[in-house]
Amino acid sequence: xxxxxxxxxxxxxxxxxxxxxxxxxxxxxxxxxxxxxxxxxxxxxxxxxxxxxxxxxxxxxxxxxxxxxxxxxxxxxxxxxxxxxxxxxxxxxxxxxxxxxxxxxxxxxxxxxxxxxxxxxxxxxxxxxxxxxxxxxxxxxxxxxxxxxxxxxxxxxxxxxxxxxxxxxxxxxxxxxxxxxxxxxxxxxxxxxxxxxxxxxxxxxxxx
Numbered sequence: 001x002x003x004x005x006x007x008x009x010x011x012x013x014x015x016x017x018x019x020x021x022x023x024x025x026x027x028x029x030x031x032x033x034x035x036x037x038x039x040x041x042x043x044x045x046x047x048x049x050x051x052x053x054x055x056x057x058x059x060x061x062x063x064x065x066x067x068x069x070x071x072x073x074x075x076x077x078x079x080x081x082x083x084x085x086x087x088x089x090x091x092x093x094x095x096x097x098x099x100x101x102x103x104x105x106x107x108x109x110x111x112x113x114x115x116x117x118x119x120x121x122x123x124x125x126x127x128x129x130x131x132x133x134x135x136x137x138x139x140x141x142x143x144x145x146x147x148x149x150x151x152x153x154x155x156x157x158x159x160x161x162x163x164x165x166x167x168x169x170x171x172x173x174x175x176x177x178x179x180x181x182x183x184x185x186x187x188x189x190x191x192x193x194x195x196x197x198x199x200x201x202x203x204x205x206x207x208x
Contacts, residue, residue, distance in 0.1 A: 023064050054182055085197060120172055154169045
């Protein structure tokens with residue numbers, strides 16, 4: 001019984017420290033945050049099975065942002081969403097969808113804006129950026145769809161209008177099926193420009 005209480009306490013401490021790392025140090029990856037938290041708390045590798053879930057950490061992150069960052073976080077989130085709207089207008093021909101922490105409300109000033117784009121080929125987006133004389137970095141993004149094997153999607157990292165963007169490129173017919181959220185495994189929330197503009201017209205909230 002005492003061991004179970006100790007494990008439960010460690011799990012909670014890891015969730016709180018992981019959330020603090022994400023909020024205060026700009027770490028966006030849940031696993032990286034958990035590994036840093038485990039090292040700081042002296043939790044060995046055997047404790048990984050008892051680590052908190054991403055959903056537990058996001059809940060702590062939301063609470064921390066509201067409690068310790070308050071109005072500053074609201075202002076930062078609004079700015080990121082306005083920058084996202086500007087980028088989505090710029091990329092309108094690729095049917096952009098906003099997703100990730102900027103949409104869910106857990107983004108900090110360190111966060112990149114993640115957009116899903118839909119095109120006949122990845123080269124269509126690349127040629128667009130070249131025409132616009134915008135520098136970019138090509139990377140890959142691994143995404144999951146339920147129990148199906150993970151897929152790697154082409155992704156582009158760039159800066160536009162003082163905002164860091166991460167563009168994940170999908171085929172045209174993939175706009176109706178959303179990949180799994182890294183937080184809870186459910187279909188990832190995605191917002192159109194019209195939905196984002198509606199969100200901007202309302203008081204800051206944690207989700208669309």
